[in-house]
Amino acid sequence: MNVEDYIASGILESYVNGSLSEAEMKEVDEMAERFPEIQSEIDQIQESLRDYAAANPELPKPPALEEIMAAVKPSVHAMEEERAAAPQAPQFPTKEPSIQSMLPWKKYAWAAAAVLLVGFAAVNIYLLNQVNALKGELAGFQSQVNTLQQTNDYIQQQYVANRQQPVVIEPHNHIVADPASLEVTMTGLDPAPESEIKLYWHTQSHDIYLVIQDLPEPPKDHQYQLWAIIDEVAVDAGVFDHHLKMQKLRNIVGQVSAFRVTLEEKGGSPTPQVERTYASGQVKA
Amino acid sequence: MWKFDPIICNDPSTILEKVSTTLSQEQHIVHLLKKQDQRVIELIYTRYSHNLFNVILRIVKDQGMAQDVFQETIIKIWKKGHFYDRAKGSLYTWLVSICKHAAIDKTRSREYKQAIRTAAPEEICAPVAADPHKLNDQQAHLKQMLTNLPAHQRQIIDMAYFQGFTQEEIAHKLGIPKGTVKSRIRLALNQLRKVMHA
Numbered sequence: 106m107n108v109e110d111y112i113a114s115g116i117l118e119s120y121v122n123g124s125l126s127e128a129e130m131k132e133v134d135e136m137a138e139r140f141p142e143i144q145s146e147i148d149q150i151q152e153s154l155r156d157y158a159a160a161n162p163e164l165p166k167p168p169a170l171e172e173i174m175a176a177v178k179p180s181v182h183a184m185e186e187e188r189a190a191a192p193q194a195p196q197f198p199t200k201e202p203s204i205q206s207m208l209p210w211k212k213y214a215w216a217a218a219a220v221l222l223v224g225f226a227a228v229n230i231y232l233l234n235q236v237n238a239l240k241g242e243l244a245g246f247q248s249q250v251n252t253l254q255q256t257n258d259y260i261q262q263q264y265v266a267n268r269q270q271p272v273v274i275e276p277h278n279h280i281v282a283d284p285a286s287l288e289v290t291m292t293g294l295d296p297a298p299e300s301e302i303k304l305y306w307h308t309q310s311h312d313i314y315l316v317i318q319d320l321p322e323p324p325k326d327h328q329y330q331l332w333a334i335i336d337e338v339a340v341d342a343g344v345f346d347h348h349l350k351m352q353k354l355r356n357i358v359g360q361v362s363a364f365r366v367t368l369e370e371k372g373g374s375p376t377p378q379v380e381r382t383y384a385s386g387q388v389k390a
Numbered sequence: 391m392w393k394f395d396p397i398i399c400n401d402p403s404t405i406l407e408k409v410s411t412t413l414s415q416e417q418h419i420v421h422l423l424k425k426q427d428q429r430v431i432e433l434i435y436t437r438y439s440h441n442l443f444n445v446i447l448r449i450v451k452d453q454g455m456a457q458d459v460f461q462e463t464i465i466k467i468w469k470k471g472h473f474y475d476r477a478k479g480s481l482y483t484w485l486v487s488i489c490k491h492a493a494i495d496k497t498r499s500r501e502y503k504q505a506i507r508t509a510a511p512e513e514i515c516a517p518v519a520a521d522p523h524k525l526n527d528q529q530a531h532l533k534q535m536l537t538n539l540p541a542h543q544r545q546i547i548d549m550a551y552f553q554g555f556t557q558e559e560i561a562h563k564l565g566i567p568k569g570t571v572k573s574r575i576r577l578a579l580n581q582l583r584k585v586m587h588a
Contacts, residue, residue, distance in 0.1 A: 113576075115572045115573065115575070115576045118572075118575050118576050118579055119572075121441060121551075122441070122444070122445075122550060122551060122575075123441055123442070123444070123445040123448075123486040123489070123490070124445075124448070124556065124557065127479075127483070127487055130479065130480075130482075130483040130486065130487075131478075131479045131483060133483075134479050134480040134483055137480070149583060150579055150583075151437075151441070153579065153582045153583045153586050154440060154441070154547075154551055154579075154582075155437075155440065156532050156586050157532075157536070157547060157551075157582060157586075158440045158552065159528070159529050159532055160525070160529050160532035160533040160535075160536050161533070161536075161548075161552075162525070162529070164548060164552040164553070165443070165447060165453050165456075165552055165553055165554070166439075166440065166443060166552075167435075167439045167440070167442070167443035167456075167457060167460045167461075168457045168460060168461050170431075170432060170435050170439075172461070173431060173435065173461055173464055173465070174428075174431065174432075176461055176465065177428060177431060177465050177468065180465060180468075180469065181428055184426065184469075336466070336469070336470075337466070337495070338466055338469075338470045338473075338488075339491070340473060341473070373478075374478065375473075375474070375475050375478035375479055375484055375487070376484065376487040376488060376491065377491070379490075379491050379494050379495075380494075
């Protein structure tokens with residue numbers, strides 16, 4: 106399709122109207138990036154509508170800017186306080202305390218030198234012992250490295266042998282049993298009510314593990330994506346492979362109220378397709 | 391990687407004017423979003439408020455509730471702006487998406503369902519027009535130019551871009567096929583641009 110046909114198709118009017126699907130909006134974004142005349146057309150439509158709105162104040166309109174700025178004030182203060190309360194770099198005294206005022210150094214210089222000498226000797230003996238102990242530990246580590254290398258070779262061989270098969274990580278009992286792991290059961294919604302996913306969120310490391318118990322095969326070129334709901338905003342927790350029984354996703358930090366799984370185009374989306382929510386689970390405090 | 395020269399200015403329209411020659415306005419807004427700079431609220435409001443409000447109104451169908459959702463959403467956008475990723479779409483697409491989801495969430499709320507049950511259908515579906523305001527010189531000038539836009543074209547622009555009607559609803563209201571709605575919107579916008587730049 107050439108640019109003129111594309112502009113004449115009416116898709117840009119729908120784009121400005123925000124009535125296209127997210128995938129279609131992104132398609133227009135890509136076209137606008139490739140062809141400046143498309144971006145210019147979008148800008149002109151937007152500008153005309155801004156002028157139209159200015160000339161027609163009787164049309165339905167959002168709350169006044171002043172109202173919004175007044176409403177945002179408490180949040181601005183809260184954010185400023187939060188920033189101010191953030192840990193600061195340690196403050197060091199700019200002036201060192203005067204030793205001279207504490208000790209008449211001439212009188213005690215010899216005694217201090219003797220103490221230092223004894224101290225150095227003791228430190229040297231201690232360090233020598235440490236070096237010997239570390240040598241022993243190093244030998245032990247070398248042996249462990251050899252063992253791990255062998256294990257790694259074995260896993261690599263297994264991986265090559267099973268390359269055609271999805272990699273299945275068996276559920277780790279230590280993750281499931283760890284009291285710091287928060288278990289969230291995500292149950293299926295309308296598109297697939299039979300879906301079931303267990304999520305383990307480690308409250309200290311913030312790691313997220315998914316255990317997929319039941320989830321339908323996604324359509325071609327689509328993938329499931331996990332979202333953490335923080336302050337009613339969906340935060341991307343990453344796409345995942347529904348074939349894998351257990352997998353680790355990206356860390357999530359914050360007050361998560363719920364986790365949700367949506368079906369998105371392959372590679373994921375910046376915001377979820379809410380109408381394609383396949384599973385959801387509340388985080389219990 | 392683009393370079394940014396900070397522009398100290400409190401008037402959003404002036405900021406937009408100044409940046410237009412050096413950076414795209416979108417990049418400037420994104421830069422402020424990432425810094426959680428509150429001036430970004432004014433910039434987004436100036437540039438996108440009517441589009442975003444219409445997106446919300448189209449889903450919520452009630453002007454009062456749409457105003458609440460808009461206010462909450464624009465504050466949320468400011469707070470969560472650092473999550474925006476240009477690689478996954480333009481700023482406008484991201485803003486529209488957030489507004490849609492916020493509006494859908496509203497329609498699922500108990501408050502909304504209660505309002506649906508108690509309000510008469512017309513109150514929910516038909517946006518209530520705001521009181522006309524006194525126009526300043528520039529607005530009066532624009533209004534004068536709009537007199538050259540035929541009434542039926544003004545009607546379709548009002549419905550599609552300001553009163554929160556879907557294309558199906560416009561087709562139903564005007565008794566025309568949906569395909570005709572699309573072409574009439576396009577013609578009306580073309581005509582609008584002509585009369586505004588005549």
